[in-house]
Amino acid sequence: MNRTIAYDIQEHGHAAKDSVIVLKNVSKERRQHTVGPLNWSLPRGCITALVGENGTGKSTLLHMLLRTLYPDSGEISWFGQTVQGEMPLALRQQIAYVSENPSREEDRMTARKAAAFRSYWYPNWDEQQFEQLLQTFDVPTDAQLSKISKGQRQKFELAAAIAAKPRLLLLDEPSSGLDPFAWKDMIIMLNQAMEQEELTILITTHRMEEVKRLADYVVLMHQGQICGMQEKDELYQQWKEVWINPVQDMQTLSWLQECPGIIEWDDKPDGSVRILTSDAQILQQTAEESGIVTQVHGLEWEELLSCWVKDYHLKRDREARL
Numbered sequence: 001m002n003r004t005i006a007y008d009i010q011e012h013g014h015a016a017k018d019s020v021i022v023l024k025n026v027s028k029e030r031r032q033h034t035v036g037p038l039n040w041s042l043p044r045g046c047i048t049a050l051v052g053e054n055g056t057g058k059s060t061l062l063h064m065l066l067r068t069l070y071p072d073s074g075e076i077s078w079f080g081q082t083v084q085g086e087m088p089l090a091l092r093q094q095i096a097y098v099s100e101n102p103s104r105e106e107d108r109m110t111a112r113k114a115a116a117f118r119s120y121w122y123p124n125w126d127e128q129q130f131e132q133l134l135q136t137f138d139v140p141t142d143a144q145l146s147k148i149s150k151g152q153r154q155k156f157e158l159a160a161a162i163a164a165k166p167r168l169l170l171l172d173e174p175s176s177g178l179d180p181f182a183w184k185d186m187i188i189m190l191n192q193a194m195e196q197e198e199l200t201i202l203i204t205t206h207r208m209e210e211v212k213r214l215a216d217y218v219v220l221m222h223q224g225q226i227c228g229m230q231e232k233d234e235l236y237q238q239w240k241e242v243w244i245n246p247v248q249d250m251q252t253l254s255w256l257q258e259c260p261g262i263i264e265w266d267d268k269p270d271g272s273v274r275i276l277t278s279d280a281q282i283l284q285q286t287a288e289e290s291g292i293v294t295q296v297h298g299l300e301w302e303e304l305l306s307c308w309v310k311d312y313h314l315k316r317d318r319e320a321r322l
């Protein structure tokens with residue numbers, strides 16, 4: 001299944017067509033640092049994974065999108081509509097949210113009672129789908145929500161969010177603490193939801209497997225900034241590790257060092273070099289033209305993210321020098 005739609009990220013990564021949400025220079029002062037300025041657009045009809053280290057501002061961003069937190073400056077638009085003050089009900093009804101820790105307000109309700117309560121808020125509530133999801137994913141319907149397991153509770157939260165028929169579903173680390181079976185159910189539930197209707201999902205996660213199984217796009221946040229957005233499959237090909245055998249000739253060495261795309265150059269004691277680059281092909285070609293043996297490897301998820309951060313900083317430094 002390929003949900004990826006044509007998505008036009010403009011020069012500054014915002015104001016793209018087919019966007020559900022557009023952020024322009026959005027900033028929020030937090031305890032330790034500022035989140036933003038953020039310029040970014042969320043593609044419609046896809047699952048986008050928002051990743052990044054702890055405390056970088058992912059939840060802050062989600063809360064600004066829910067309007068439970070107001071930015072200090074900048075502008076956010078939802079489905080082409082900007083909002084002053086509180087979010088209008090008609091707009092809020094198009095957005096559903098599931099967090100890592102469910103709200104305690106519904107603890108004493110059963111799944112059915114809580115669903116009845118939510119259906120008042122969401123005019124397109126689909127009772128049949130809700131019941132079906134509870135049944136398929138084995139969620140007890142008549143026990144108090146505080147008395148079902150964490151996995152069952154999270155599946156209830158997801159089922160209720162999907163049955164609300166939102167256009168935008170915001171998920172803040174929904175799989176945190178789930179066992180592998182509940183996690184797999186979550187993945188199936190979300191992929192099924194994407195098949196049925198036009199839905200856009202933004203999910204924050206620290207789990208690589210989740211990104212792999214769900215995401216069409218990946219957005220990386222680092223120290224309160226958005227480093228960029230990449231199509232997931234392209235991300236896996238974006239940076240490579242290239243090993244080259246010892247180079248004796250200084251001219252060849254300088255040609256290699258000047259190859260575009262290099263973000264890390266690490267000389268090893270035996271004379272070989274480990275290079276991280278976004279253009280392995282040109283490096284390999286340059287080396288092999290001089291008779292130097294190379295080896296190219298793909299990178300693990302964590303390494304890819306750290307290359308992304310490095311690349312982002314290098315680009316920013318270059319821009320600052322211009």
Ligand SMILES: Nc1ncnc2c1ncn2[C@@H]1O[C@H](COP(=O)(O)OP(=O)(O)OP(=O)(O)O)[C@@H](O)[C@H]1O
Pocket residue numbers: 030031032033035052053054055056057058059060061
């Ligand atoms: N209620 C709050 N009031 C003030 N600052 C906060 C509040 N909650 C979080 N922060 C700060 O805002 C910054 C971003 O936090 P946020 O929770 O958005 O990060 P995150 O990327 O979601 O982290 P994690 O991956 O750990 O969930 C951090 O410096 C954090 O200390």
